[in-house]
Amino acid sequence: MxxxxxxxxxxxxxxxxxxxxxxxxxxxxxxxxxxxxxxxxxxxxxxxxxxxxxxxxxxxxxxxxxxxxxxxxxxxxxxxxxxxxxxxxxxxxxxxxxxxxxxxxxxxxxxxxxxxxxxxxxxxxxxxxNYALPIAETVLAGAMTLARGLHIRTMRRADFAGNVVLSGKTMGIVGLGGIGGHVARMAKGMGMSVLASRLSATDRMRNVGPVDEVLPASLLHELLGRSDVVAICVMLTKQTEELFDADAFAAMKPGAILVNVARGEVVDEHALMASLEAGRLGGAYLDVYAGELHGEPPPDRLLTHPAVIMTPHISGVADExxxxxxxxxxxxxxxxxxxxxxxxxxxxxxxx
CATH class of the missing domain: 3.40.50.720 (NAD(P)-binding Rossmann-like Domain)
Structure with a gap:
């Protein structure tokens, strides 16, 4: 005001x-x-x-x-x-x-x-x-890398078991702002169904631009249960801190991929690790982690996990x-x- x-x-x-x-x-x-x-x-x-x-x-x-x-x-x-x-x-x-x-x-x-x-x-x-387009492209790059197993495939380890085609699957976007909007457009362009949650939404809305269905933030767990890839694009606030807790991971579709380009503090990393260790989560691409901006090192348990890709907050870095x-x-x-x-x-x- x-x-x-x-x-x-x-x-x-x-x-x-x-x-x-x-x-x-x-x-x-x-x-x-x-x-x-x-x-x-x-x-x-x-x-x-x-x-x-x-x-x-x-x-x-x-x-x-x-x-x-x-x-x-x-x-x-x-x-x-x-x-x-x-x-x-x-x-x-x-x-x-x-x-x-x-x-x-x-x-x-x-x-x-x-x-x-x-x-x-x-x-x-x-x-x-700010940097919405390259960050959105990084979301898709991380999801595709995990879906196709490119982070572990080499000429010496050519096992293609478990590769996933994303076309026809569902992208769930948590936070439909500038970044989330670009993610929605790109995901729709590669043949995915698109769900999104938005804090300002008070009821379900269908066919909002490239988004098939926008859900209120209160229906997060429904979105998680319907999504094959979940992209965290939400702002870090006191309300979204550790939004992805044990209950959220339990609500996710088995084998789903998590992508976080927001802030590490949105995710309870202990709950994330438990979901990975239980084999419930298919993989995670993390461009951020909790405590990163306060100078804390990345947690070894995530950095070394075979189903996790971590990058040092570079999703917005690009030639354009x-x-x-x-x-x-x-x-x-x-x-x-x-x-x-x-x-x-x-x-x-x-x-x-």
Whole structure:
């Protein structure tokens, strides 16, 4: 929801601070309105003070290195912040003129460790846009690799028993957002039936674009029981944390394939491992795991399991990935300068 201040164009010079930005982004921000924008860059590490933690701890350090004192002054003067990763845990309480923060990633859960979470300031994300296409392609690649056994087939081990054809099977998508929408289109294109759950759905809906049936989130277990491949594309919120628990795995169709490109914390990994060990789950492709963004190593029991493929959070990396979240920031910056309402404002109660 917007206040009157949110709907008014800012007057005079607007100080924009880019935190942990990529090379070349500052020039593109200045080009939006060279006469009004004063743009500075800092690294998340330079913003950190004693007692702060950087999140995610495993993320590569980005942004120019400089003095912490200068970084602190720039933070106090900033009206707009583009908050890349990594960032220090204390930001909001150290600002003085802050009107809007944009997080160029999709997951609002990235901000759980920040004092921005729940703060009385407009915070937007790139939900639905950021790297959705390559991530969706990775979902299909992971599912097909497991279905055809490509992760274990070699010229010396040419046993084709157990290979599965996905055409004619059912794809179940948990979270029908930007990524889930692309997964649905691709799965339908290869001849699969498509089910999906959506938090906003209050009843069953049939033939929604490429999706044969959209189910309310409360009918998750029905979706799991009807799906040969389950793609987790849902946002991590307090409600979806360990959504895939023992009961969820028990509800899945025997031999089904699980693909997780969301956040590791959506899955109870002990329950996942139990389902794999019992032979109930056919396999799992995991681009994420619990504790990953806090620097914890991947669990050996999953990393070494023959029915599991793990990759290091690279599903969005591709030749045409681009800087989608940053492009969205430029669009929103033009709207902000014009006093227009911003899209994708994070609802703290909803969690995204």
């Amino acid at each position: 917007f206040s009157e201040k949110d709907s008014m164009a800012p007057a005079g010079t607007v100080n924009v601070l880019l935190v942990s930005a990529r090379d070349g982004w500052a020039d593109r921000v200045r080009a939006v309105d060279p006469d009004r924008l004063l743009v500075h860059e800092v690294s998340g590490a330079d913003l950190a003070e004693e007692g702060d933690t950087l999140y995610p701890s495993r993320w590569p350090k980005r942004g120019p290195s400089g003095s912490g004192a200068d970084a602190g002054r720039l933070l106090r003067e900033a009206e707009v912040i583009l908050l890349g990763l990594p960032y220090p845990s204390r930001l909001y309480t150290r600002t003085g003129r802050l009107g809007w923060v944009h997080h160029p990633n999709a997951g609002a859960s990235n901000l759980w460790d920040s004092d921005l979470w729940g703060a009385p300031v407009t915070v937007t994300s790139s939900r639905g846009s 990935t681009g800087a989608v979240g940053f492009d969205l920031f430029l669009e929103y910056l033009r709207d902000y300068l014009a006093g227009k309402p911003l899209d994708n404002v994070i609802d703290w109660d909803r969690g995204y």
